[in-house]
Amino acid sequence: MxxxxxxxxxxxxxxxxxxxxxxxxxxxxxxxxxxxxxxxxxxxxxxxxxxxxxxxxxxxxxxxxxxxxxxxxxxxxxxxxxxxxxxxxxxxxxxxxxxxxxxxxxxxxxxxxxxxxxxxxxxxxxxxxxxxxxxxTSAELREARMDRLSAQVQRWSGWVGPLLLGLAVALPFLPWIDRRLLDIATLVATYIMLGWGLNIVVGLAGLLDLGYVAFYAVGAYSYALLALHFDLGFWLCLPFAGIMAAFAGILLGFPVLRLRGDYLAIVTLGFGEIVRIILLNWYKFTNGPDGLSGIPRPTFFGLPMVRDAPEGGHSFHSFFGLEYAPIDRVIFLYYLAIALALVTNLFTLRIRKLPIGRAWEALREDETACRSLGVHPRNTKLTAFAIGAMFGGFGGSFFATRQGFISPESFTFLESAIILAIVVLGGMGSQIGVVLAAILLIGLPEVFRDLNQYRMLAFGVAMVVIMTWRPRGLLAHREPTVRLGHGPPEERHEGPHA
Amino acid sequence: MGYFLQQLINGMALGMIYGLIAIGYTMVYGIIGMINFAHGEIFMIGAFISFIAFIALGLIGIGWMPLALLIVLVATMLLTSVYGWALERVAYRPLRHSPRLAALITAIGMSIFLQNYVQLLQGARVKPMQPVVTGGVRFFELGEFAVAFSYLQMLIILITVGLMLGFTLIINRTALGRAQRACQQDLGMAALVGIDVDRTIALTFVLGACLASVAGLMFLLNYGVIDFYIGFVAGIKAFTAAVLGGIGSVPGAMLGGLLIGLIEAFWSAYFSVEYKDVATFAILILVLIFRPTGLLGKPDVEKV
Incomplete structure (x- = not known):
C-alpha cells in the first residue's frame, strides 16, 4: 500500500x-x-x-x-x-x-x-x-462513512448516554476540575438543555424558530420579577416561569403557525426582537437597560447556600455539619443544570412515543398527508411550540438564578442563533448530537476565552466549516421506518435516538 | 400638515434604503428559496468601504463632490459585490443539494464572521463622518414650520429610482434576467435547457450585493455614523420589507421597503421612537396573518 x-x-x-x-x-x-x-x-x-x-x-x-x-x-x-x-x-x-x-x-x-x-x-x-x-475520497463516500459512524454512535447510545451521564455526575469530584471549568460545564449544560428544548420545535416538529431567546427571556424575567416583588423562591417560580414562557409561545404561535417555513422564521425573529425592545424600554417594569439585580439563589430543599444561616434556620453547610465552602454553591448549580437538562431529555424521549410526538414528526415530513389523516396541523404545531417555549422558560429562570443579574443584553438574536446552531450542527432530532455540538460550540470557545477577540470570528468560521463538511449535522442519521427493496437487514431502531 | 409632509419625505428616503437591501433578499429567495442571512452584513461592508473610499479620496485631494460620489459609488459597488460573490461561493454553493436549514446555518455563521471580521479590522467604535452632501430646498413654509427637502434626500431618491430602472431593465431585457426568471420558476428545468445555474445564482448574489452596497453608501450619507453592527437591524428590517411586499417579487420589495420606511418615520414622529421597531414587526405579523403571501406576492400552490 x-x-x-x-x-x-x-x-x-x-x-x-x-x-x-x-x-x-x-x-x-x-x-x-x-x-x-x-x-x-x-x-x-x-x-x-x-x-x-x-x-x-x-x-x-x-x-x-x-x-x-x-x-x-x-x-x-x-x-x-x-x-x-x-x-x-x-x-x-x-x-x-x-x-x-x-x-x-x-x-x-x-x-x-x-x-x-x-x-x-x-x-x-x-x-x-x-x-x-x-x-x-469522493464526497458521497465520505458522507456514507460518516453516516455509518453516526449510526454506530447511535447504536451505542444505549451505553454512551449513561456513561456520559456518569461522567457528568462525577465531574465536580475529578481532581483537575477547578471552579472555572465547573462554570463552563454549567454553561454547557444550560445550552444542552436549551438545545434539547429547541430540538422539540425544530428537530421534531420541523418549525424553524429564530426567536427562541424570547422565551428564554420571558422565563428569566418571570422568575426575576416574581422573586423580587413577591419574595417567592426559585422552586416555586420555576413552574410559573415555564408556564409564562409557554403562554408566550401560544400567544405568538396561535396566529402565525399557519405560516410556512421561512415566514415563520422571520416572524419568530421579529418576535424575539420585540420582546428584547420591550424589555429595554419598559423601564418601570423591567428596569430597562440597567437590568434586574439581586435575584435570589436557589435553595437546596429550603436550605440556602450561604455562609451565615438565616435567623432561626439552617443553611446548607450548618444543616449537614460541613465546613462552609463557596464551591458548594457552584457544584449545586451545576447539578441543577444537569437535572434540568435531564428532565428535558426524558420528556422528549417519552413524548416522542406518544401520539402527539408521532404527529409532530409526521407533520415535519408531510403536512398535507397529515391533514388528510386527521391531524390538526395548527394545534399540533402549537403544542410543540408551547412545550419548546416552556423548556426555554425553565432555562431562562435557571440563567437568572445562576447569574443573579439579568439585562436585555443577554437576550439578543445571537443567543437564538447559537442555540439553533447547536441543534442543527448536532444533527436535527438527534439528542446526543446536541450534547456534542454544545460542547464544541460553547465549551471550546469558553476554554479559549483568552483569545477573546478571535472567539466569535472562529465561532462563525466553525459554523460554516462544520455545516459544509456535514450538511445534515454531525450525528445526522435517520433509520427509515419502512424500507423498499433489499436493504441490508439491519435491526430497526424504532426507539429514540438517545 | 407641514410636519406630516416632512415625515413623508424622511420616510421615503429611509424606505428607499430598505428597499434596495430588500431587493437582494427577495431575488435570492426567489431563486434558491433561502434567506440570505448575511445580506445585512454585506450592506454594512458596503457602508464601511464607502467610508474608507471617501477618506482616501479626501486624502488624495479629490474634493469635487459629484466626482467623489461617483468614484465612491463605483468603488463600493465593485468591492462589495466581490463579497457577495464570495459569500455565495463559501456558504451557499457547497450546500446546494443539502437540507435548507444547513444553508441557513452557514449564512448565520458567515454573518457572525463578517461582523467580527469588520470589528477586528476596523475597531468596535462608532465611526462618525462629516456630512458630505449638505443643503436643501425649503419649499413649503407653513406657519413656523418649514418643510425641507435636502439635497441628500433628493440624491437618495434619485439614485434609487435610477438603480431600480436599470435593474428592471436587467431583469426584463437581458439574457441574465431571462436566466434569473427561468431559475426562479424551476432550477432543474432551467439547467436542462442549458442555463448555467451556478453562474446565474452567483450573479444574483453579486447584483444583490451591488444594490446593498449602494444602500450602505446612502445610509452612511444619511446618518453619518456607522459601526460594525448596523447590518443586523437594517438586515432584518429589509427582510421584513421583502416579506411584506411578497417575497420573490422585486417591485414588492421596493414597495415593502417604502412602507417600512414610512411606518418607521411616522411612528417615531407621532408615537414613540423606542417602539418603532415593535411597530414594524407588529405590522409584519398582521399583514402575514391576513395576507400570508405579502402584498404583491403570488400565492404558492400546494402540490401533493
Missing amino acids: RASTVPQLPFDWPRALKDAGMVAGVVVLLAIALLGFRIQDTSGGPPLAYRFDDVVAVALIAFLGRLGIAALRAQRAVPVLVGALVFAIALTAALVLGADEQQLFFRSTGLNGTIALAAWILSARAAWLVWHAASE
Missing part, C-alpha cells in the same frame, strides 16, 4: 497556477479596502492607516494554500507535506520564540497563529494521504 499503487495523474501546472492566482486575486479584492485601510478613531492624526503588507501576505497565503490543496487533489502529497510542514514549523517556532511581530505575516499573534494552525492542518492532511496512499 505505498504511493506507487495509486495512478499518478499528470499535474496540470498551468491550470493550478491560474486557479491559485484567481483565488489570490479575489482575496486581494476582498482585503484591499477593509484590511488595507483602517479608519483611525483618534482625531488629529491621519484619518487612515495603511496595511498593504498585510494584504500582500493574505494573498500570498491564499495562493500557496490553494496550490497546496490542488496538489493534494492530484496525489502530490509529499511535496505538500514538506512545504506545509516547513512553513508550519517555522511559523510556530517564530511565534513560540516570540519573534518581532512586525517581521511575521501579520501584526497580530492571533492571525499568525491561525495561519500556523491552517498550515498544520494542511500538513496533517498531506501526511494522512502519504501514509494511506489513498486517493481523496
Whole structure:
C-alpha cells in the first residue's frame, strides 16, 4: 500500500497556477479596502492607516494554500507535506520564540497563529494521504462513512448516554476540575438543555424558530420579577416561569403557525426582537437597560447556600455539619443544570412515543398527508411550540438564578442563533448530537476565552466549516421506518435516538 | 400638515434604503428559496468601504463632490459585490443539494464572521463622518414650520429610482434576467435547457450585493455614523420589507421597503421612537396573518 499503487495523474501546472492566482486575486479584492485601510478613531492624526503588507501576505497565503490543496487533489502529497510542514514549523517556532511581530505575516499573534494552525492542518492532511496512499475520497463516500459512524454512535447510545451521564455526575469530584471549568460545564449544560428544548420545535416538529431567546427571556424575567416583588423562591417560580414562557409561545404561535417555513422564521425573529425592545424600554417594569439585580439563589430543599444561616434556620453547610465552602454553591448549580437538562431529555424521549410526538414528526415530513389523516396541523404545531417555549422558560429562570443579574443584553438574536446552531450542527432530532455540538460550540470557545477577540470570528468560521463538511449535522442519521427493496437487514431502531 | 409632509419625505428616503437591501433578499429567495442571512452584513461592508473610499479620496485631494460620489459609488459597488460573490461561493454553493436549514446555518455563521471580521479590522467604535452632501430646498413654509427637502434626500431618491430602472431593465431585457426568471420558476428545468445555474445564482448574489452596497453608501450619507453592527437591524428590517411586499417579487420589495420606511418615520414622529421597531414587526405579523403571501406576492400552490 505505498504511493506507487495509486495512478499518478499528470499535474496540470498551468491550470493550478491560474486557479491559485484567481483565488489570490479575489482575496486581494476582498482585503484591499477593509484590511488595507483602517479608519483611525483618534482625531488629529491621519484619518487612515495603511496595511498593504498585510494584504500582500493574505494573498500570498491564499495562493500557496490553494496550490497546496490542488496538489493534494492530484496525489502530490509529499511535496505538500514538506512545504506545509516547513512553513508550519517555522511559523510556530517564530511565534513560540516570540519573534518581532512586525517581521511575521501579520501584526497580530492571533492571525499568525491561525495561519500556523491552517498550515498544520494542511500538513496533517498531506501526511494522512502519504501514509494511506489513498486517493481523496469522493464526497458521497465520505458522507456514507460518516453516516455509518453516526449510526454506530447511535447504536451505542444505549451505553454512551449513561456513561456520559456518569461522567457528568462525577465531574465536580475529578481532581483537575477547578471552579472555572465547573462554570463552563454549567454553561454547557444550560445550552444542552436549551438545545434539547429547541430540538422539540425544530428537530421534531420541523418549525424553524429564530426567536427562541424570547422565551428564554420571558422565563428569566418571570422568575426575576416574581422573586423580587413577591419574595417567592426559585422552586416555586420555576413552574410559573415555564408556564409564562409557554403562554408566550401560544400567544405568538396561535396566529402565525399557519405560516410556512421561512415566514415563520422571520416572524419568530421579529418576535424575539420585540420582546428584547420591550424589555429595554419598559423601564418601570423591567428596569430597562440597567437590568434586574439581586435575584435570589436557589435553595437546596429550603436550605440556602450561604455562609451565615438565616435567623432561626439552617443553611446548607450548618444543616449537614460541613465546613462552609463557596464551591458548594457552584457544584449545586451545576447539578441543577444537569437535572434540568435531564428532565428535558426524558420528556422528549417519552413524548416522542406518544401520539402527539408521532404527529409532530409526521407533520415535519408531510403536512398535507397529515391533514388528510386527521391531524390538526395548527394545534399540533402549537403544542410543540408551547412545550419548546416552556423548556426555554425553565432555562431562562435557571440563567437568572445562576447569574443573579439579568439585562436585555443577554437576550439578543445571537443567543437564538447559537442555540439553533447547536441543534442543527448536532444533527436535527438527534439528542446526543446536541450534547456534542454544545460542547464544541460553547465549551471550546469558553476554554479559549483568552483569545477573546478571535472567539466569535472562529465561532462563525466553525459554523460554516462544520455545516459544509456535514450538511445534515454531525450525528445526522435517520433509520427509515419502512424500507423498499433489499436493504441490508439491519435491526430497526424504532426507539429514540438517545 | 407641514410636519406630516416632512415625515413623508424622511420616510421615503429611509424606505428607499430598505428597499434596495430588500431587493437582494427577495431575488435570492426567489431563486434558491433561502434567506440570505448575511445580506445585512454585506450592506454594512458596503457602508464601511464607502467610508474608507471617501477618506482616501479626501486624502488624495479629490474634493469635487459629484466626482467623489461617483468614484465612491463605483468603488463600493465593485468591492462589495466581490463579497457577495464570495459569500455565495463559501456558504451557499457547497450546500446546494443539502437540507435548507444547513444553508441557513452557514449564512448565520458567515454573518457572525463578517461582523467580527469588520470589528477586528476596523475597531468596535462608532465611526462618525462629516456630512458630505449638505443643503436643501425649503419649499413649503407653513406657519413656523418649514418643510425641507435636502439635497441628500433628493440624491437618495434619485439614485434609487435610477438603480431600480436599470435593474428592471436587467431583469426584463437581458439574457441574465431571462436566466434569473427561468431559475426562479424551476432550477432543474432551467439547467436542462442549458442555463448555467451556478453562474446565474452567483450573479444574483453579486447584483444583490451591488444594490446593498449602494444602500450602505446612502445610509452612511444619511446618518453619518456607522459601526460594525448596523447590518443586523437594517438586515432584518429589509427582510421584513421583502416579506411584506411578497417575497420573490422585486417591485414588492421596493414597495415593502417604502412602507417600512414610512411606518418607521411616522411612528417615531407621532408615537414613540423606542417602539418603532415593535411597530414594524407588529405590522409584519398582521399583514402575514391576513395576507400570508405579502402584498404583491403570488400565492404558492400546494402540490401533493
